[in-house]
Amino acid sequence: MGEVVAGKKPNVQHSNPLAQTLLNKLDYDQLTNCMRCGFCLPACPTFRETGVEPESPRGRIALMKAVVDGVMEPDTAFQDQMNHCLGCRACEPVCPADVKYGQLMEQARDAIEDHAPHNAAVQGLRRLMFKGVFPKRGALKLLGGSLSLYQKTGLRRLARGTGVMRLFPQHLREMEAVLPEASASGVVERLGAFYPAKGEPIARVALFRGCIMDVLFAGTNVNTVKLLSEAGFDVVIPKEQGCCGALHAHSGEMDAARELARHNIASFKAAGVDYIVSNAGGCGALLVEYGHLLHEDDNDQVREDAKWFAERTVDVSRLIVEQGRIPAFADHGEECTVTYQDSCHLRNVMKSSDAPRRLMRSVDGASFVEMKEADRCCGSAGIYNVTQPEMAGQILEHKMEHATATNARYMLTSNPGCLLQMKLGIQKHKPPYRMEALHIVDYLYERVKSGNSD
Numbered sequence: 001m002g003e004v005v006a007g008k009k010p011n012v013q014h015s016n017p018l019a020q021t022l023l024n025k026l027d028y029d030q031l032t033n034c035m036r037c038g039f040c041l042p043a044c045p046t047f048r049e050t051g052v053e054p055e056s057p058r059g060r061i062a063l064m065k066a067v068v069d070g071v072m073e074p075d076t077a078f079q080d081q082m083n084h085c086l087g088c089r090a091c092e093p094v095c096p097a098d099v100k101y102g103q104l105m106e107q108a109r110d111a112i113e114d115h116a117p118h119n120a121a122v123q124g125l126r127r128l129m130f131k132g133v134f135p136k137r138g139a140l141k142l143l144g145g146s147l148s149l150y151q152k153t154g155l156r157r158l159a160r161g162t163g164v165m166r167l168f169p170q171h172l173r174e175m176e177a178v179l180p181e182a183s184a185s186g187v188v189e190r191l192g193a194f195y196p197a198k199g200e201p202i203a204r205v206a207l208f209r210g211c212i213m214d215v216l217f218a219g220t221n222v223n224t225v226k227l228l229s230e231a232g233f234d235v236v237i238p239k240e241q242g243c244c245g246a247l248h249a250h251s252g253e254m255d256a257a258r259e260l261a262r263h264n265i266a267s268f269k270a271a272g273v274d275y276i277v278s279n280a281g282g283c284g285a286l287l288v289e290y291g292h293l294l295h296e297d298d299n300d301q302v303r304e305d306a307k308w309f310a311e312r313t314v315d316v317s318r319l320i321v322e323q324g325r326i327p328a329f330a331d332h333g334e335e336c337t338v339t340y341q342d343s344c345h346l347r348n349v350m351k352s353s354d355a356p357r358r359l360m361r362s363v364d365g366a367s368f369v370e371m372k373e374a375d376r377c378c379g380s381a382g383i384y385n386v387t388q389p390e391m392a393g394q395i396l397e398h399k400m401e402h403a404t405a406t407n408a409r410y411m412l413t414s415n416p417g418c419l420l421q422m423k424l425g426i427q428k429h430k431p432p433y434r435m436e437a438l439h440i441v442d443y444l445y446e447r448v449k450s451g452n453s454d
Helices: 017-025 028-033 045-050 057-068 076-084 101-114 120-133 137-152 155-161 170-177 187-191 218-230 246-250 254-271 281-287 300-312 316-323 344-348 354-361 389-405 416-429 440-445
Strands: 203-207 233-236 275-278 313-315 336-340 366-368 410-413 436-439
Touching (some): 017 057, 017 101, 028 057, 057 076, 057 101, 076 101, 101 246, 120 137, 137 155, 170 389, 187 218, 203 218, 218 233, 218 316, 218 440, 246 254, 246 281, 275 281, 275 316, 281 313, 281 344, 281 416, 300 313, 313 316, 316 354, 336 354, 354 366, 354 440, 389 416, 410 440, 416 436, 436 440
Parallel strands (some): 203 233, 203 275, 336 410, 410 436
């Protein structure tokens, strides 16, 4: 083994292939930037649940560094710990050393995936989803149409009545029950690729429609376009855009994420827009980091365009508050209470938590109540609630305690994963009064005062 010098990447050659890959891929400067101060501990959901040091950002960074330095082997326990992180990145805003923990986790998972001993079934499923479904619009439309057929023709009722659903784990049965109505018809099919501003245009913006977002939440995409129009923006929806790559990046498929980023950057650059608008915190968090994702690309123009893209990506609420004409909202005579669950990536990465609250407070007849620990992860975290259902369930238990205490009629959020998780929480915990989970865009557009909307 070679010499290890403090502050410098070790000059070692590991016999363990995974350890060597981690050495090659992990940003050693970020590993050594961690001061072990512990500010991240109370911000970390998994540490709060377990109180175990390896379940914290500080603990996971220590594990990464120990492997890279040759102090320990990256065994199964090490890999499980990396996968147990939600990736909420709540540790980053409280870190005095500005450690890029989210980037370290993506690098670690990328290295682990290079050596993952998946069986043929898992390999096939990953290949199907990451290469055959998410990046391909045609496959997504087929998925949406198939789900819609299942939901509307009685197949769902048949599957439940015959007990077929009992073949699946309980958490998947619960998730299936809260899925919204799917569709093969996305926002472009419903509105076209251009939608004009109401009144004098303030700017020309492009909607990032997403992949699953445009299958399960196409109505939210439609309402996003119309709300942007009400606020004074010409909206274009580039037809050639694809998946953002967030699920790929979080699952160790970094090369695929970079390829998707290059494709999206080219599509939006050709559209000639002032802003790129996201209505999904999970997607937006990767979009604003396209510059970092491609910072080592061999092509100078790609690196420059990636920076251009990242600097112009903004959440829909923030764009309306900071650049638009805020429409007049009214609750149509229904006085009610609303509360808000922060999207972790919207708050911690895109740095947007005030704008949604300002818009909610602007609705006549609605009373906004701040939920305790609204900034804490709900347990969704992309597909975490599918891959780590036990921990996700524990976190959701606490979230619903706080949600129920607000007595809110509407639980709002800004990310589709959070929305499904909150729908699941409401279904499982059954608050003692009527509560409904909605995307903030749907809530707001439905309350644009008549005369302002079409």
